[in-house]
Amino acid sequence: MMPCHNLYYSSDHCFVADFDKVISPISVAHFSQHKLVDLLLKKLEGIGFQTYLPDEIGSSTQDLVLENKILMGHECSSIQLTDDGILVGASFNNAGRMQERKIHCGLLLGADGARSTVRELAGINMKGQKDLQKLVSVHFLSRDLGKYLSRERPGMLFFIFNPDAVGVLVAHDLEHGEFVLQIPFYPPQQMFEDFSTKVCEEIIVKLVGWEPTDVQVLDIKPWAMHAEVAEKYIGCNNRIILVGDAAHRFPPAGGFGMNTGVQDAHNLAWKLCLLQNGVASTSIIQTYESERQPVAHFNTELSVENFKAAMSIPATLGLDPTVANSVHQVINSSLGSIIPRNLQKTLLEGLFSIGRAQLSDYVLNEKNPLGSSRLARLKSILDEGKSLQLQFPAEDLGFRYELGALDAEDCAEATCEAERQKHSKRSREYVPSAKVGSRLPHMLMRALSTSNEGVFSTLDLVSGDKPEFALIIAPLKESYDLARAMLKIADELKLSAKICVIWPQGSVDAKVRGSRSELAPWTNYVDVEEIPRASVNSWWETCQINRKSVILVRPDEHIAWRTESDRVKDADSEIRRVFSNVLCLATTIQ
Ligand SMILES: Cc1cc2nc3c(=O)[nH]c(=O)nc-3n(C[C@H](O)[C@H](O)[C@H](O)COP(=O)(O)OP(=O)(O)OC[C@H]3O[C@@H](n4cnc5c(N)ncnc54)[C@H](O)[C@@H]3O)c2cc1C
Numbered sequence: 001m002m003p004c005h006n007l008y009y010s011s012d013h014c015f016v017a018d019f020d021k022v023i024s025p026i027s028v029a030h031f032s033q034h035k036l037v038d039l040l041l042k043k044l045e046g047i048g049f050q051t052y053l054p055d056e057i058g059s060s061t062q063d064l065v066l067e068n069k070i071l072m073g074h075e076c077s078s079i080q081l082t083d084d085g086i087l088v089g090a091s092f093n094n095a096g097r098m099q100e101r102k103i104h105c106g107l108l109l110g111a112d113g114a115r116s117t118v119r120e121l122a123g124i125n126m127k128g129q130k131d132l133q134k135l136v137s138v139h140f141l142s143r144d145l146g147k148y149l150s151r152e153r154p155g156m157l158f159f160i161f162n163p164d165a166v167g168v169l170v171a172h173d174l175e176h177g178e179f180v181l182q183i184p185f186y187p188p189q190q191m192f193e194d195f196s197t198k199v200c201e202e203i204i205v206k207l208v209g210w211e212p213t214d215v216q217v218l219d220i221k222p223w224a225m226h227a228e229v230a231e232k233y234i235g236c237n238n239r240i241i242l243v244g245d246a247a248h249r250f251p252p253a254g255g256f257g258m259n260t261g262v263q264d265a266h267n268l269a270w271k272l273c274l275l276q277n278g279v280a281s282t283s284i285i286q287t288y289e290s291e292r293q294p295v296a297h298f299n300t301e302l303s304v305e306n307f308k309a310a311m312s313i314p315a316t317l318g319l320d321p322t323v324a325n326s327v328h329q330v331i332n333s334s335l336g337s338i339i340p341r342n343l344q345k346t347l348l349e350g351l352f353s354i355g356r357a358q359l360s361d362y363v364l365n366e367k368n369p370l371g372s373s374r375l376a377r378l379k380s381i382l383d384e385g386k387s388l389q390l391q392f393p394a395e396d397l398g399f400r401y402e403l404g405a406l407d408a409e410d411c412a413e414a415t416c417e418a419e420r421q422k423h424s425k426r427s428r429e430y431v432p433s434a435k436v437g438s439r440l441p442h443m444l445m446r447a448l449s450t451s452n453e454g455v456f457s458t459l460d461l462v463s464g465d466k467p468e469f470a471l472i473i474a475p476l477k478e479s480y481d482l483a484r485a486m487l488k489i490a491d492e493l494k495l496s497a498k499i500c501v502i503w504p505q506g507s508v509d510a511k512v513r514g515s516r517s518e519l520a521p522w523t524n525y526v527d528v529e530e531i532p533r534a535s536v537n538s539w540w541e542t543c544q545i546n547r548k549s550v551i552l553v554r555p556d557e558h559i560a561w562r563t564e565s566d567r568v569k570d571a572d573s574e575i576r577r578v579f580s581n582v583l584c585l586a587t588t589i590q
Contacts, residue, residue, distance in 0.1 A: 146177030
């Protein structure tokens with residue numbers, strides 16, 4: 001939504017497919033990060049973790065055993081490689097005095113955000129574009145504003161450009177009036193310290209255009225926008241692994257930041273678990289980098305492109321942010337050392353205010369030729385959907401791993417697809433795929449066996465609580481042979497695995513019982529039929545495979561391997577070969 005003083009344009013970013021849950025069992029949601037963190041902590045407590053404040057674990061600074069402990073108020077401040085791991089210094093405030101505890105661990109995951117200390121201590125550099133923009137983020141409450149927007153202009157994201165101020169308002173919760181405002185600023189003439197609570201309240205009033213009575217500023221923080229990816233995700237002899245913003249930081253345009261980080265964690269968790277259990281080899285850690293780093297590069301470019309698309313709106317209105325940056329650079333380079341800082345500040349703010357005058361009703365009106373042509377251009381950008389995009393199903397769900405913990409297939413085709421994606425970065429439709437490396441397509445299934453009633457998504461086939469593999473087959477003799485071999489070898493390897501047998505619609509009970517005799521003595525299988533949906537292809541059509549195909553799904557729901565079962569000569573040795581590749585073992589499992 002983009003209100004000027006009197007102009008207001010809105011655009012709807014909701015897709016019907018989201019709410020029909022066609023491509024995913026879950027629809028897109030807008031959820032504040034601080035609420036998500038609380039939920040995650042609750043979930044961790046539910047599985048036996050406990051949070052501790054510094055004074056709850058005493059002030060011993062020596063070698064703390066961390067099992068199931070979440071140390072609040074601690075920061076990684078030093079690392080030291082040892083013969084068998086890494087000694088981490090965690091600093092905490094003890095009655096006003098900073099102290100450091102030592103924690104000895106085998107691995108250190110740096111999930112400490114865009115300004116990652118762990119990344120810095122590991123000496124890993126970021127590559128890309130730095131400091132695209134400095135911003136101040138203001139978290140505030142105002143039920144008054146929430147009520148007004150719910151009534152007059154319901155929306156989530158408000159790009160506000162007016163002659164008095166410029167900012168982006170994120171409405172986290174209109175009902176309770178919770179907002180976060182982003183305001184660009186230009187140091188050293190404008191400093192973060194200039195943004196006191198009072199100044200922020202004034203800016204809110206300027207942007208809103210009237211004075212909400214109950215604005216309560218909760219937090220004011222500076223941040224810098226970058227478009228960078230860590231040159232490597234793994235350092236210090238496989239002892240340090242970067243995850244989330246520590247590994248990549250994008251402009252927040254398109255919702256890729258947190259989502260890419262969650263995907264990183266999803267990719268890494270099962271690999272670490274199998275490594276700890278002694279099932280996978282250490283080199284499985286490297287597949288985390290080879291699978292995730294290309295996704296981060298792709299999402300960085302996409303976020304930059306999307307950010308530029310968002311900025312095409314102010315540029316069209318005569319308020320080009322690149323001009324603001326150039327003016328700022330000129331002042332820095334030519335006047336920086338000649339005139340005092342406060343004069344530079346006055347000059348910069350004067351120039352910005354002249355720029356914002358382009359947004360006044362005098363300029364932006366239909367009677368003014370310049371104003372009317374700008375408004376026409378603005379309308380065409382919005383009508384053609386060329387401004388900020390908020391939904392990227394093709395990229396959020398359709399990314400595919402080419403090299404990694406999988407049994408790769410048809411490389412030429414994979415490369416070709418990567419090229420195609422590189423050249424077409426705007427939001428595209430998500431096309432489900434069952435190619436190796438893709439995320440398993442979502443389809444609703446109904447369990448047929450009486451012991452296992454219920455409807456579930458194919459994405460919920462593998463357990464969420466432990467690393468589990470699943471083999472999806474049709475009830476055909478050769479496919480059952482592969483399934484039996486897979487259950488046997490998984491058992492030898494102490495891997496959790498299950499079979500999913502997809503029966504044709506309306507298969508009778510007696511037939512379905514066939515799986516029991518085919519798969520005996522194993523019982524970890526489920527017989528299912530798909531739930532037909534109008535306008536949605538069958539499972540086999542969606543996957544573009546035939547019923548002889550079998551698909552091995554990894555614990556993170558990406559496809560590790562697929563084949564046609566009648567092509568496999570020796571099921572046992574084929575499954576051994578596949579698991580050796582997926583677990584990155586140096587030699588084939590015997
Ligand atoms: C304005 C804005 C809007 C955004 N909107 C979206 C969006 O709509 N969708 C989306 O997907 N992403 C969005 N993002 C990006 C998203 O916020 C980040 O990608 C995400 O928070 C990264 O998660 P993280 O856990 O890697 O890092 P963070 O969320 O930064 O968490 C890092 C944690 O590490 C802690 N920490 C820091 N240093 C240390 C240390 N030395 N030792 C121990 N702990 C430490 C911090 O206290 C913090 O708790 C947005 C970002 C911004 C700035």
